[in-house]
Amino acid sequence: MKRVRAKKYLGQHFLNDLDIARRITESLTTPPSQVIEVGPGMGVLTQFLLQRSDMDLHLVEIDTESVEYLHQHYPQLQKRIIEGDFLKMDFKKLFPDKFSIIGNFPYNISSQIFFKAFDNRHQVHSVVGMLQHEVARRMASGPGSKEYGILSVLLQSFFDVEYLFTVDPEVFTPPPKVQSGVLRMVRNNVEQLPCDERLFIRVVKAAFLHRRKTMRNSLKKIAFNHEAVMHLPVFNLRPEQMSVQAFQELTQLIQDHPLCE
Structure with missing residues (x-):
């Protein structure tokens, strides 16, 4: 052939x-x-x-x-x-x-x-x-x-x-x-992230959807208690300024501050 x-x-x-x-x-x-x-x-x-x-x-x-x-x-x-x-x-x-x-x-x-x-x-x-x-x-x-x-x-x-x-x-x-x-x-040897993996993926995708925006603007559509944490410096960063570990820590922060009903 x-x-x-x-x-x-x-x-x-x-x-x-x-x-x-x-x-x-x-x-x-x-x-x-x-x-x-x-x-x-x-x-x-x-x-x-x-x-x-x-x-x-x-x-x-x-x-x-x-x-x-x-x-x-x-x-x-x-x-x-x-x-x-x-x-x-x-x-x-x-x-x-x-x-x-x-x-x-x-x-x-x-x-x-x-x-x-x-x-x-x-x-x-x-x-x-x-x-x-x-x-x-x-x-x-x-x-x-x-x-x-x-x-x-x-x-x-x-x-x-x-x-x-x-x-x-x-x-x-x-x-x-x-x-x-x-x-x-x-x-690597990571079996499980120190945060909710599904939420982590959502946060990462939302952050880079508009990569020129700060995390404060990029994560507006993700449901959590924005008022409780938006004053923190991490929300002033753009996604390319954040390490893999920083994204995991941010996801955990969002988990720890759910939207109050």
Whole structure:
């Protein structure tokens, strides 16, 4: 079977540089036995992952043409090639134990993949992925940066996030219009936040919805006793000025001052 045709609607950009492919796979350190490769395409990462003896590899691919190619070129993975949408997978049914995720992620769903990892944070050990440079930088950025945002705070609450290296467009077919970046995140030892996690997510999302506003203005629609705490200095800050810990402490403060009936 000849090469798979890259499909724009799937955000496919096939990596051609084997040295970069090797670097990406080597960045997945001490994974649990189960590893999921997302969007393997023609298997440029797969070939290196198969050389490792420390993993039980599964491939998830939505493109029928790529699935056919993988079956022909990697017959040893016949029963481990899953045709379907990664974003719709029920990990608790398919992979009851902890697992890692790796891939040259389709650009049009790269953020959603990391939100999916966050939603399944108690199962996901680590993620190594190539995605748009700007998005990768955003996830790894800290307070004080214009790139710091919702995903930065949410992911860094449960994962150690590290931007690894930049990849130029010319090593892809077709070349993307932007640079790519390789990101690694590894689960930290936080099992539960010191605040209500659902409220924490609401606070973070509300804060960055209008990132130029202060917390006082951004959190107006969240129900709590505003009068009791709005005088505190934290409400004068903008979201990019607040650390992950500060967001957790603010959430706890809101919890401690419910709206009086």
